[in-house]
Amino acid sequence: MQFAPLYPFIYKILKPSFPNCLWIGNPNSQNIALTFDDGPHREYTPKLLAVLDHYKIPASFFWLGVCVNRAPEAAKMVSSRNHWIGLHGYEHHNFPLLSPQELRNSLEKTQSVISQTCNIPPEKIRDVRPPNGFFTPKTLKLLQQWNYRPVMWSVVPEDWVKPGINIVVKRVLNQVQNGSIIVLHDGYFGGQDVATTVETLIPQLLAQGYKFVTIDKLKST
Template sequence: MQFASLYPLVYRILKPTFPKCLWCGNPNSKAIALTFDDGPHPQYTPELLAVLDRYNIKASFFWLGVCVNRNPAIAKTICDRGHWIGLHSYDHRNFPMLSPTELQQSLEKTQAAIHSACNLQPSQVRDVRPPNGFFTPETLKLLHQWNYRPVMWSVVPEDWVRPGVATVVQRVLQQVQNGSLIVLHDGACGGQDVAATASSLIPQLLQQGYQFVTVDTLWQQAALR
């Protein structure tokens, strides 16, 4: 079952309920963020990077620690090209299913994998997107207690079920607005189409006057509001 039509409603409900998460950027700015979950992948991520390079776009990647350990050279390439790096857990287990100790270990193992591949210190990688978007108030309390920054989304085209590139692009274009935080996937689920999706989507968004920024920039803009 697909739930793409429900995500805008879920966003409108959750955003005011959990204001300490990053859901979007400044509604008065044409700055938007392209974010990619579940990588790095040995095939799909390099294909995506070629598209981002073509348009000189800086994106934000939320990594699984297990995938970083499997593909350290690709992780380093992403980092070296100036993209923003965040955490998506070690192995994509839903946060509410983990004990506090297991959750902390999952994040720290992912930071360690990133440090080994990219030489980024743990303090430099503290943005966290929960797998599947699942979290509880207790989850957020722990993340803040451990000095992580929870990052959510405002545009979810459900690309991981592979409805087709044209459908994913259409969903994004219908929902995008100033400050949008767009979620796509470059991992095993959905990554097959990510380069084609980005190749179609980016020029259309540029034509509409949007500027691509990283999640860190959206945080900075949010702090200034």
């Protein structure tokens, strides 16, 4: 079952209930953020970067530590282009199912792997996106206690179930608005099509006047 039609409604319900998460940027600005989860991937991420390079688009990546270990060269390619990098956990485990110590270990281990691979100070890797968007108030309290910022989304086209590039693009165009945080995937699930999806999507968003920024430059409201 695909949940793509429900995500816009889920977002509207969750955003006011959990204001400490970054859900969207400034609604009065046409700045939007293109974000990618589940990478890096040794094949899909370089292809995606080629498209971003072509259009000179900055993006934000939320990485799994295990994937950084598998594809360190792809990770270095992302970092060398000054894209923003955040955490997605060491493996794709739902945060609420982990004990507090397991969650902290997962984040710190991923932070360390990224820091060592990409030569980024650990204190600059503080944004966290929970796998599958699953969290609880306890999860958020722990993240705040450990000085991490939870980053969510406002546009979820469900590309990981591979509904087809045209459908993914249409879903994004139907949902995008000022300040949107768009989530796509460059990992094992969804990454096969990500370069073509982005290559199709970027010109249409630019034509509508949107400007791409990284998560750190997307002002929360």
